[in-house]
Amino acid sequence: MANYVLSSITGKDGNNAGPKAKQDITKFLLDNNFKNLEFEFPKTNFDKMKFVMHDLPRLFKGKQIDSLIFQYPIYSLTLTKQVIRAIRKYTRAKLYFVIHDVESLREYPEKLSTEREIFNQTDGMIVHNQKMKDWLIAKNITVPMVDLEIFDYDNPQIMHENQSLHKTICFAGNLAKAGFIQKVSWKETKLFAFGPNFNDNVNPESVVYQGQFRPDELTDHLQQSFGLVWDGQSLDKCDGVFGEYMKYNNPHKASLYLSAGIPILTWNQAAIADFVLQNNVGIAVSSLEELDDVLSHISENEYDQMKKNAIEVGFKMRRGFYILNAVNKLSAF
Incomplete structure (x- = not known):
C-alpha cells in the first residue's frame, strides 16, 4: 500500500x-x-x-x-x-x-x-x-x-510522574482570549498562567504569570496538579465564540497537559469533558467560582488514580496512538 x-x-x-x-x-x-x-x-x-x-x-x-x-x-x-x-x-x-x-x-x-x-x-x-x-x-x-478521541502530542520532555495533589492549576495559551483570569479570586487555589498577552490586572494571590515558552519546551515548566481547559470571559461557563466551540472541539491544550501526565480541569459542557471523565484523567466543573471547595473534596487516592491514567494517556499521545488508531478504523470502511 x-x-x-x-x-x-x-x-x-x-x-x-x-x-x-x-x-x-x-x-x-x-x-x-x-x-x-x-x-x-x-x-x-x-x-x-x-x-x-x-x-x-x-x-x-x-x-x-x-x-x-x-x-x-x-x-x-x-x-x-x-x-x-x-x-x-x-x-x-x-x-x-x-x-x-x-x-x-x-x-x-x-x-x-x-x-x-x-x-x-x-x-x-x-x-x-x-x-x-x-x-x-x-x-x-x-x-x-x-x-479521533483526542489529539496526540509529540512531547520530548520527561514525563512528570511524581506530582502530588495541591491546589494548583496551570493554564497555557493566548491569554488575550482568557478574560476569565482577571476575575479569579480564590483564597486557596493558585493559577499559574503561561503564554503571550498577559494582563497583570489580576489578583496576585490567585494568579501567577510564568512567561512564554516554545511548545516543545513548555511542558518542562508545568508542575501543577491540574491543567485548565477553559475559554472566554466568565468563571461560570465558557462563553463567546470559542467558548461555544468548546461544546464540539478538542482543544489542543488538553493534549499538551496530558502529554505531560497532568490531569485536566475543564467545563462540564465541553466536548472534551466526555474524554476526561470516561478515562478518569481529570474533573469537569460547572463553574470556576467554587474551585477551592471542589479541589478540597478530591482525595489523594482519587488524584493518584487520575494522575496514573493521565500518564498512561500521555505516553499513548507521544507515540501517535490516537491518530494511528483512527486512520486504521477509517481505512476499514
Whole structure:
C-alpha cells in the first residue's frame, strides 16, 4: 500500500503552538510508513494561479497513491477544492480528511454549504469527537466519519510522574482570549498562567504569570496538579465564540497537559469533558467560582488514580496512538 500525508509548508513560528497539531500528525504518520507530499501555501494571486496550473499537477501526476491524508483546513476553501480536483484527476487515491477545525461550526456559519460540498467529496473523515460527528451528520455530511478521541502530542520532555495533589492549576495559551483570569479570586487555589498577552490586572494571590515558552519546551515548566481547559470571559461557563466551540472541539491544550501526565480541569459542557471523565484523567466543573471547595473534596487516592491514567494517556499521545488508531478504523470502511 502506498499511503501519503499531504502537508502544507508553514514553518515553525517561535512560541506559537498553532501549527503543532498538524506537524505532530504528519510526524506520527511518517514514522508509520506513510510518505510525505508537501506544498507551499500560495500567497499572491499569481502564486495561486501557478499553484493550480502547475504545482498541483506536478505534485500528483505519475504517483501510485492508495490513500491520501489531508489535514483540513488550509484556510482557503477555493484552494481546497482545487486540491481535491487535482487528487481526483491525477490519482485513484482514497482521500481522507483529518479535521482540525470546522470553520462553519467555529466562527463562520456562512461557510456551511461550501464545507458540506467539500466534506462530501472525501472518502471519509477523522473528526474530533462524537459531538462534532453528530453536528456534521445533522448538517448532511454523509461520508464515513471516525472519532479521533483526542489529539496526540509529540512531547520530548520527561514525563512528570511524581506530582502530588495541591491546589494548583496551570493554564497555557493566548491569554488575550482568557478574560476569565482577571476575575479569579480564590483564597486557596493558585493559577499559574503561561503564554503571550498577559494582563497583570489580576489578583496576585490567585494568579501567577510564568512567561512564554516554545511548545516543545513548555511542558518542562508545568508542575501543577491540574491543567485548565477553559475559554472566554466568565468563571461560570465558557462563553463567546470559542467558548461555544468548546461544546464540539478538542482543544489542543488538553493534549499538551496530558502529554505531560497532568490531569485536566475543564467545563462540564465541553466536548472534551466526555474524554476526561470516561478515562478518569481529570474533573469537569460547572463553574470556576467554587474551585477551592471542589479541589478540597478530591482525595489523594482519587488524584493518584487520575494522575496514573493521565500518564498512561500521555505516553499513548507521544507515540501517535490516537491518530494511528483512527486512520486504521477509517481505512476499514
